[in-house]
Amino acid sequence: MSLIGEDGKREDGRALDELRPIKIEVGVLHNADGSAYVEWGKNKVLAAVYGPKEMYNKYLQDPTGAVVQVNYNMAAFSVDDRVRPGPSRRSIEISKIIGEALERVIMREDFPRASIDVFIEVLEASAGTRCAGLTAASVAVADAGIPMRDLVASCAAGKADGHIILDLGKGEDNLGQADLPVGYVPGTGEITLLQMDGHMTREEFDSALKLAIGACEEIHDIQKRALKHRYAIHKGGEGQ
Amino acid sequence: MLKEEEAPAAEQRILVIPGEELGDNSYKPGTGTYLKGDRIFASLLGVKNVRSGYINVLPLSGRYMPRPGDSVIGIIKDVGPSSWIVNVNSPYPALMHVNDVPWKVEFGKTSQYLRAGDTILAKIGQVDETMRIQVTLKEPGLRRLDRGHITRITPSKVPRVIGKSGSMVSLIKEYTGCKVFVGQNGIIWMDGDSEGIAYASKCIDMIDRDAQMMGLTDRVRQFLIDKYGSEPRRREPEELDEEEWE
Numbered sequence: 001m002s003l004i005g006e007d008g009k010r011e012d013g014r015a016l017d018e019l020r021p022i023k024i025e026v027g028v029l030h031n032a033d034g035s036a037y038v039e040w041g042k043n044k045v046l047a048a049v050y051g052p053k054e055m056y057n058k059y060l061q062d063p064t065g066a067v068v069q070v071n072y073n074m075a076a077f078s079v080d081d082r083v084r085p086g087p088s089r090r091s092i093e094i095s096k097i098i099g100e101a102l103e104r105v106i107m108r109e110d111f112p113r114a115s116i117d118v119f120i121e122v123l124e125a126s127a128g129t130r131c132a133g134l135t136a137a138s139v140a141v142a143d144a145g146i147p148m149r150d151l152v153a154s155c156a157a158g159k160a161d162g163h164i165i166l167d168l169g170k171g172e173d174n175l176g177q178a179d180l181p182v183g184y185v186p187g188t189g190e191i192t193l194l195q196m197d198g199h200m201t202r203e204e205f206d207s208a209l210k211l212a213i214g215a216c217e218e219i220h221d222i223q224k225r226a227l228k229h230r231y232a233i234h235k236g237g238e239g240q
Numbered sequence: 241m242l243k244e245e246e247a248p249a250a251e252q253r254i255l256v257i258p259g260e261e262l263g264d265n266s267y268k269p270g271t272g273t274y275l276k277g278d279r280i281f282a283s284l285l286g287v288k289n290v291r292s293g294y295i296n297v298l299p300l301s302g303r304y305m306p307r308p309g310d311s312v313i314g315i316i317k318d319v320g321p322s323s324w325i326v327n328v329n330s331p332y333p334a335l336m337h338v339n340d341v342p343w344k345v346e347f348g349k350t351s352q353y354l355r356a357g358d359t360i361l362a363k364i365g366q367v368d369e370t371m372r373i374q375v376t377l378k379e380p381g382l383r384r385l386d387r388g389h390i391t392r393i394t395p396s397k398v399p400r401v402i403g404k405s406g407s408m409v410s411l412i413k414e415y416t417g418c419k420v421f422v423g424q425n426g427i428i429w430m431d432g433d434s435e436g437i438a439y440a441s442k443c444i445d446m447i448d449r450d451a452q453m454m455g456l457t458d459r460v461r462q463f464l465i466d467k468y469g470s471e472p473r474r475r476e477p478e479e480l481d482e483e484e485w486e
Contacts, residue, residue, distance in 0.1 A: 034301065052303055052331040063370055105258075107274075107283060110305075112370050114331040142258050145302025145396065147283040149274065150259030187259045187281070227257045227285060231300060231452065 003172055004161040010172070012041075017166045019155070019215055024136070024226035026143050034144025036226070038136040041169065042126035047136035048119045049144040055115035065108030070099035070118045072133055078125040095120075098134050101154070101183040101192040105138070107147040116146060127173040131156050131181050134193060139223050143230070150187035153219040156180060157212035159200050166211050180208050184216035253452055256282040262295045272297030286396075287452060300452065304330045304395035304425040306373050310364045311382075313390070313423035314375060319351045326362065326375050329395065329425040334373035340365065341377045359385040361421060361429070388419070388431030391441045393448040395426035400451045401444060408447070408457055415464040416440045439467050 004010055014020070020041030029035035032048035039045075055061045072094040074083045087095075098120065106116065118141065120133040131154040138152040158168045160176030168179055178200045183193025191213075200208060256262065258281075265278040272284035273295055282288070286299040306312070306328060314326040317333060322345075326334045338345040343353055354360065361382050365374035377383065393401060401422050402409050413420050418432030418440050428444060430437050443460050450456060 033303070054331060054333065111331060114371075142285045143301065145284060145286075145299045147272070148258040149276075149281070149283060151257070185259075188276075224257055224260075228255055231255050231285075 002161060003175060004163050004165075010160075010165065010169070012169055014169075016163055017211055017214075019167045019218065020169070022135075022219065022222055024139060024222055026139055026226050026230035032140070032144075034140045034142070034146070036136045036139040036143060038132050038139075040128060040132040040135075041167075042124060043122070043129055043132045044124040045129060045132040045136050046121045046123060047133065047140040048121075049116065049137070049140045049146070050119075051116040051144070052111040052114035052146065053117070055113055061113045061115075062108075063112050066106070066111035066114040066116050068099050068103045068106060068108070068116050068118065070095045070102065070120065070137065072098060072120045072122070072130070074122040074125060074129070078122050094130050094133070097193055097195070098130065098137060098183075101134055101152055102137060102141060104190065104192040105148045105150050105152055105185055106141060107149065110147055116141070116144075127168050127170045128156050128181070130154070130193075131183075134183050135219055135223065139226060142227055150185050151220060151223050152183050152185055152192055153216040153223060154181065154183040154193060155212050155215040155219055156182065157208035157215070159198065159204055159208065164204055164208050164211060166215055178204075178208070180205070180212060182209065182212040182216065184213050186217055186220045253454075254288040255286070255452075256288050256297055257285050258283055262288060262297075263290075267295045268293050270294035270296035272299055299396040301394055302396055304328070306330050306332070306334070306364045306367050306371075306425070308364055308367055310424035311421075312362055312364060312375070312425040313385070313421070313427035313429050314360050314362050314425075316354050316356050316358045316360065319354070319356060321348045321350065324350060324354055326360070328362075328364070328373065328375065329392070329423075329427055330373070332371045332373055334364070334375045336362070336375045336377070340374065342382075354384060359390065359429070361385055361423075385429055388429050389437050389441070391428050391430065391444055393426050393428065393444055394451070395424070397448055397451040398422055398424055398426055400456065401428065401447050403457060408460065411457065411461055411464070412440050412443050415468050439464065 023039040025037045028037045034049040036047045118137050122129045134154040159178040160172040178198030180196050260282045262280045269275045269280045274283050282297045284297045284299045286297040289296045312328050314328045317327045318325040324336045328334045362375040365376045416436035418430045418436040421429045
């Protein structure tokens with residue numbers, strides 16, 4: 001089976017450097033301090049932020065700043081095979097790396113001994129949920145009114161059928177040669193998340209990273225627009 | 241001073257997001273901003289505001305961060321032998337020592353004066369850098385609240401509920417005949433007849449929802465006129481829709 005067609009298009013008709021359609025909605029949950037919902041191709045991801053609030057597990061408090069606790073969870077019905085509910089090796093890992101990617105932009109020092117809790121619920125998964133999750137979480141943190149230096153945008157690049165491609169779909173992720181999720185802070189150029197699964201040469205890696213960073217800039221624009229849109233509705237409109 | 245500069249930002253109510261550039265070093269970085277190199281960036285989601293040489297971002301959401309001298313409404317969370325723990329709606333619990341109340345409390349008799357669940361009108365005393373908060377009742381006007389209703393709004397919108405020199409809150413008081421006290425921590429206490437309280441909390445919900453809109457006071461007044469159909473007893477202050485967001 002070939003992932004890249006004769007015409008240079010992929011399974012779903014995208015060009016090699018084309019993103020799946022992305023939609024971000026801000027403030028979808030009323031009981032959370034901040035929230036965001038992201039549809040990214042067939043992925044559907046919800047992020048909720050609570051805090052800063054008193055940190056329980058008192059021995060984990062940090063007197064120099066807030067602790068960012070992320071919980072990434074896949075709904076049982078999010079993939080074809082049922083996901084066994086509860087934390088798994090994979091979800092614990094993703095929670096940790098997304099937490100660390102967010103920590104770099106949040107001004108933790110403003111809230112000593114407090115905790116900022118982020119919940120990421122994957123409702124439907126189709127490759128790239130950690131990137132969608134981080135993108136959603138970063139918007140939700142901004143919506144919660146938590147001070148941060150910039151938003152984090154995230155996107156994956158990789159290699160399939162010998163080609164460097166952007167934003168791997170499910171088939172490309174499963175059957176391709178490499179997957180490279182990147183979390184990127186556009187304002188400073190920092191990379192706050194970087195993982196690689198599979199094999200690429202140094203040159204392939206460099207061009208995949210460049211491709212992913214370019215896409216992160218694009219995703220950052222979508223995040224910005226989503227946040228501005230949420231409050232613009234109230235600004236001009238007749239709030240019911 | 242700086243009148244011309246202030247006008248556009250105030251009129252347009254520019255919405256900014258974290259990481260957005262706000263200006264260069266001809267301004268000073270105010271609240272909700274940070275300095276990187278010689279440029280000022282927003283650290284909060286909110287409305288840009290330029291005042292007396294400072295660029296500020298007035299947040300649209302976020303928790304209450306206590307500042308010394310703030311009048312707040314607190315709820316007693318726990319009682320100790322010589323102090324109370326008070327929930328002031330911030331990420332941190334506040335401590336009220338027996339020396340900070342207007343009564344002479346014997347050691348261990350604290351619960352005879354205030355119990356868990358009681359509501360108080362208090363003032364923030366000291367706040368240290370690790371966010372240990374003290375509150376006090378030892379000032380005129382501060383007391384336990386024995387009756388009335390409580391409602392909550394986003395703490396950053398408190399200045400809107402108060403309005404310019406108290407215009408909004410006095411409007412609500414005049415029409416509904418309720419006593420209203422707005423705590424800086426976003427907890428609002430109201431006392432009056434049940435109809436008045438219902439309309440007052442409707443007004444407050446409206447302010448919470450539409451805080452960044454222009455002409456909010458007029459809309460609140462219209463709502464109250466629709467409900468009560470009468471002119472207020474007192475003369476209205478001028479220029480009601482020009483409240484500032486402190």
